[in-house]
Amino acid sequence: VYVEASWKEKGPLGPVGETRWVESLRASGRSGVEAIVAHADLSLGRDVRPVLRAHLDASPRVRGIRDMLAWHASRDVMDFNEQPGRSASPSWRAGFECLSEFGLSFDAFCYDTQLGEIAALAGAYPEQPIMLCHMGGPVGIGGPYGEVGKTPRDRANALARWRDLLSRVASHSNVQLKLSGLAMPICGFGFGERQVPPSTQEVVDAFAPLLEFAIETFGVARCSFASNFPVEKASLTYAQMFDVFETIAATRPATERRALFRDNAARFYRIDA
Numbered sequence: 001v002y003v004e005a006s007w008k009e010k011g012p013l014g015p016v017g018e019t020r021w022v023e024s025l026r027a028s029g030r031s032g033v034e035a036i037v038a039h040a041d042l043s044l045g046r047d048v049r050p051v052l053r054a055h056l057d058a059s060p061r062v063r064g065i066r067d068m069l070a071w072h073a074s075r076d077v078m079d080f081n082e083q084p085g086r087s088a089s090p091s092w093r094a095g096f097e098c099l100s101e102f103g104l105s106f107d108a109f110c111y112d113t114q115l116g117e118i119a120a121l122a123g124a125y126p127e128q129p130i131m132l133c134h135m136g137g138p139v140g141i142g143g144p145y146g147e148v149g150k151t152p153r154d155r156a157n158a159l160a161r162w163r164d165l166l167s168r169v170a171s172h173s174n175v176q177l178k179l180s181g182l183a184m185p186i187c188g189f190g191f192g193e194r195q196v197p198p199s200t201q202e203v204v205d206a207f208a209p210l211l212e213f214a215i216e217t218f219g220v221a222r223c224s225f226a227s228n229f230p231v232e233k234a235s236l237t238y239a240q241m242f243d244v245f246e247t248i249a250a251t252r253p254a255t256e257r258r259a260l261f262r263d264n265a266a267r268f269y270r271i272d273a
Helices: 016-027 042-058 090-101 112-124 152-170 200-218 238-249 254-268
Strands: 036-039 062-066 105-108 130-132 175-179 223-225
Touching: 016 036, 016 042, 042 062, 042 090, 090 105, 112 130, 112 152, 152 175, 152 200, 175 200, 175 254, 200 223, 200 238, 223 254, 238 254
Parallel strands: 036 062, 062 105, 105 130, 130 175, 175 223
Antiparallel strands: none
């Protein structure tokens, strides 16, 4: 599954260039992409419909849209959105409503402080499939990132908030969760800052409590292991990330492992077996 990566072509139809590019890679045999999550500016409201149509015309593999909502009050944390609460604006929601017309899912990327917005969005549109990316973006949960998570008390509060808000999101059955993103520098584990890379077991010990809570909260059937490469490359190799997931899932039945590594994502993004 290819997920949009902030393609810089200008204009409302600019993001369609990314879809064409991904499709060209597949046609040339340089990519095994079976599904595409494209970008569209949902704040265009009903005017986003031509963009959605153009994506689908560019590739039969377009399955969903990501319009990043990530915004943080700390200036140490990169924003992917110019304002908080964007998902509640009438124009954005008008664009969001168009997704169902085209049979498209929504990939939601936000920070942990915004998870209440995702719960509200999921509750307002219970028939719209939503994939929550990167464990809900828990900034500073594993250690300091700038001014966020500087003290043990800060991190304990962040963990409690994340657990509470993630549970609220999970209460909406139309939301699924990507088990990914914890190796992003913003999560604060600091693996990329070390001179000696962490062992796989160190990463397992750090990530397992969060991943296990997420799986327990959403249920195995609504969780999918995923990478966030190349962003997580700052902390781990792709092979090591896979080893971490494999180690954490090792004690689960084969049916659950297959669901977490393949079947759930294939079903959500409508990839044929």
